[in-house]
Amino acid sequence: MDLKVRVWRGKExxxxxxxxxxxxxxxxxxxxxxxxQRHLEPSLSYRYACRVGMCGSCAMTVNGVARWTxxxxxxxxxxxxxxEIAPLPNxxxxxxxxxxxxxxxxxxxxAKGQFKGTTTRHDDFARVEPTSKERRAAxxxxxxxxxxxxxxSCDVVTWRPNFLGxxxxxxxxxxxxxxxxxxxxxxxxxxxGDAGCHACHTQGSxxxxxxxxxxxxxxxxxxxxxxxxxxxxxxx
Amino acid sequence: MTTVATQxxxxxxxxxxxxxxxxxxxxxIITVIYAVRGGLSAAEILGRTHGSWLFAAFxxxxxxxxxxxxxxxxxxxxxxxxGLRERTALVAAQIVGVAILLMGLRAVYGVVAx
Amino acid sequence: MMRRNDYRARNxxxxxxxxxxRWSGIALAAFLPVHFWALGQALxxxxxxxxxxxxxxxxxxxxxxxxxxxxxxxxxxxxxRLLLIELGEGSGLRKNWIAGTVGVGVVAxxxxxxxxxx
Numbered sequence: 001m002d003l004k005v006r007v008w009r010g011k012e013x014x015x016x017x018x019x020x021x022x023x024x025x026x027x028x029x030x031x032x033x034x035x036x037q038r039h040l041e042p043s044l045s046y047r048y049a050c051r052v053g054m055c056g057s058c059a060m061t062v063n064g065v066a067r068w069t070x071x072x073x074x075x076x077x078x079x080x081x082x083x084e085i086a087p088l089p090n091x092x093x094x095x096x097x098x099x100x101x102x103x104x105x106x107x108x109x110x111a112k113g114q115f116k117g118t119t120t121r122h123d124d125f126a127r128v129e130p131t132s133k134e135r136r137a138a139x140x141x142x143x144x145x146x147x148x149x150x151x152x153s154c155d156v157v158t159w160r161p162n163f164l165g166x167x168x169x170x171x172x173x174x175x176x177x178x179x180x181x182x183x184x185x186x187x188x189x190x191x192x193g194d195a196g197c198h199a200c201h202t203q204g205s206x207x208x209x210x211x212x213x214x215x216x217x218x219x220x221x222x223x224x225x226x227x228x229x230x231x232x233x234x235x236x
Numbered sequence: 237m238t239t240v241a242t243q244x245x246x247x248x249x250x251x252x253x254x255x256x257x258x259x260x261x262x263x264x265i266i267t268v269i270y271a272v273r274g275g276l277s278a279a280e281i282l283g284r285t286h287g288s289w290l291f292a293a294f295x296x297x298x299x300x301x302x303x304x305x306x307x308x309x310x311x312x313x314x315x316x317x318x319g320l321r322e323r324t325a326l327v328a329a330q331i332v333g334v335a336i337l338l339m340g341l342r343a344v345y346g347v348v349a350x
Numbered sequence: 351m352m353r354r355n356d357y358r359a360r361n362x363x364x365x366x367x368x369x370x371x372r373w374s375g376i377a378l379a380a381f382l383p384v385h386f387w388a389l390g391q392a393l394x395x396x397x398x399x400x401x402x403x404x405x406x407x408x409x410x411x412x413x414x415x416x417x418x419x420x421x422x423x424x425x426x427x428x429x430x431r432l433l434l435i436e437l438g439e440g441s442g443l444r445k446n447w448i449a450g451t452v453g454v455g456v457v458a459x460x461x462x463x464x465x466x467x468x
Contacts, residue, residue, distance in 0.1 A: 012351050064358025089353040140441065158354050159316040193240035194315070194322060198247050201312070201372075202432055204364030204443045205355075217364075218441035224247060225437065231244035251436065254429050261426040265419060265458055272415075273465045275407075278400035282392060306379050313372065336382060343389035 001081065003074065005032055007044065008086040011093045016084070017041070029062050029069040029077070033085060033097070046097040053211070056147025060097050061086040066152040068211050088152035104148055104167070111168035111196070112187035117180050126180045138177040141170050141219050143212050150206035150216055162195040166206035166216035169197055173219035176226060188223075188230050197223040238322050246308050253305040260298040285347040292348045299340030307333035364443045367451065371428045374421040381418055416462055423458035427451040 001023050006016040019036050030048055037044040048058040053071040060069050063077050063084050074083065091099035119126065128135055150166040151157055157165050164172075172191045175181050191197050197220045206216040230236045271281070285291045307329035314325040360369075391398045406415075431447035434440075 012353065061353070061359075064356055066359065087353060089355050089359070092352060153355065153359055155355060155360070156316070158352075189240060193243040194238070196240065196243075198240075198243045199312075201368055202364070202435055202443075203368045205359065205362070207443055208362045208364060209359075215441040217435065217443060221436040227240070227244045228248040228251075231241045231248070234241075236241040236244055251433060254433055258426055258430055258433075261422060265423060265426075268419065269458075269461050269465045272462070273468070276403050278392070278396045278403055282396055282399070302382065306375075306382065309375050310379055313376065332379075336386075339383055339386035339390065342393070343386040346390045346392035 003032065003078065003083055004081050005036065005083045005085065007033070007036060007041075007097070009044070009096050011095060014093075014096075016086075023074070023081070027074045029060070029067070029072045029074060029083065029085065030058050032074060032083065033060075033069060044097070045095040054145070056145045056149075056211075059088055059147045059149050059152070061088055061152070066149040066209055068147065068149070071211060088148055090152050090154070090157045091148065099148070101146075101148060104151055104165070105146070107164045107168045108146070108171060110190060111164045111172040112183060112190045113168055113171040113175065115175060115178060115181055116183045118182050119180070128179055132179075134177040134179055137222065138174045141174040141214055141216075144170055144174075144214055145212070147211065149209050149211060150214075153205035153209045155203055155205070156199050156201060160194065160199050163199050164191065164196055166200075166220065169200075169223060170206075170214060170216040170219040173222050176223065185230075185235065188227050189236060191223050192227040192231070192236055197227060200224075238326060246311075249304050250308040253301045256297065256301040257305055260294070260301060263294070264298070282347060288348060292344060295344045296341065299337065299344060302340060303333045303337035306336055363445050363448045367428055367431070367448045370424055370451075371432070374425040374428070377421050378418070378425060412466055416459060416466070419462045420455050420459040424451055424455040427454040 002020040003023050005019045005021050007019060008014055009017045019040050021032050021035055021040075024031070030051060033044075033046050034048075037046065046058075046060070048070060049055045051058070051070045053068055056068065058069045059066060061067075061084075062069060062072055063079060063082075065077075066088055067077070069085075077083070085097065087093050087097045087099050091101065091104065094100050117126075144167060146167060148167065150170075154163075154166055156163050169191055172187055176184060176187060181187075193199075200217070200220045202217055202221075204217050207214070207218070210216070227236060271284075310332055311325040311329035314320040314328060315322060320328065388402055389399075391402050406412075427447075428451045431444050431451060434447065435444055
């Protein structure tokens with residue numbers, strides 16, 4: 001029995017091309033894409049690296065939902081015999097299934113998603129209590145590998161081009177909870193407002209789709225609480 | 237351009253008004269269900285509300301909370317679904333807010349003072 | 351024009367809850383001025399208010415009133431869920447509260463319908 005696979009070819013303008021791929025007992029969507037490129041369509045462009053669910057490079061839209069294709073079994077998502085594979089939404093398309101991630105990471109930087117400290121190698125170790133509320137909040141969010149699925153799944157990212165997005169805000173939240181970081185004031189200013197946490201309407205698609213079960217919704221809620229307090233103190 | 241501080245304060249105002257409205261709406265729904273039994277009549281309504289300070293206070297607070305809550309929600313929808321710019325959406329929302337406040341307080345006055 | 355999500359990506363409970371919250375809010379916001387105008391008829395005397403109430407004795411109006419009560423109950427409970435997510439402990443989407451919101455809507459709708467008819 002063959003899979004009827006439609007794969008996006010082109011950029012934002014383009015069309016789906018149809019291929020038939022033999023259905024296997026144990027088969028991921030990435031297996032299908034690799035097969036198509038190696039045997040049926042050499043000019044197909046796509047990304048993957050680890051193919052074992054660690055790097056996030058293989059994220060694509062499968063039957064309308066953003067997923068890691070290497071961790072998506074065909075049997076779990078196929079409708080009848082049909083698979084539709086497209087690039088991630090909310091990203092510019094370079095070619096076929098490959099998207100431009102630059103703005104995604106630029107937003108990460110704009111959200112002050114980098115650590116900044118003042119101690120040096122000559123100072124003693126920082127002491128962070130592992131069971132503290134802040135450390136636990138940070139731990140809940142630091143496993144993000146920047147795959148972009150949350151960003152692709154969010155309608156607010158679609159509706160507001162300046163919105164920093166769930167990944168950048170989740171990263172900012174982990175740093176807000178890093179007691180060693182010294183640019184908390186700038187960070188709160190960076191993540192507040194309609195380009196920041198206040199544009200989130202708790203649609204929850206980010207939390208629903210994150211392959212690492214992270215919760216950007218909760219991270220953004222945390223940022224809302226802290227920015228409101230800062231605004232009340234006149235510090236925003 | 238609306239500042240981030242303004243957005244943070246609007247968020248806060250919306251959440252505080254939500255908490256007030258949660259109480260008001262719960263009371264209101266129960267009141268409405270109780271009141272429509274056997275049909276509504278002006279005599280019944282005005283009989284309860286006329287001269288009642290409790291009514292005036294409760295529904296006055298209700299109206300003020302609405303006047304805060306509704307415009308902030310509508311402004312977001314106007315920006316995201318109607319394509320209005322931030323500034324325009326907020327100004328339009330403030331107009332709606334004032335309208336709700338005036339019409340609402342007029343209605344409360346109407347049934348209490350009559 | 352970047353690709354956008356369609357209904358397949360939006361097909362999960364927290365998104366339905368968002369849509370219900372937004373659309374119920376729009377409906378209630380549109381109703382509010384009408385509601386205030388109607389009650390404001392009392393300023394023209396009891397007879398004016400009575401006249402308006404009798405005008406709304408038709409089935410169409412009663413169905414609309416019922417709809418508004420249900421939407422109000424949904425918006426309130428859905429809003430309570432959002433307050434819990436934003437201000438409370440825990441990091442989930444509180445899907446039990448989504449179910450609860452539907453439940454409260456059903457209860458309010460039934461109670462109102464029974465009060466109207468009974």
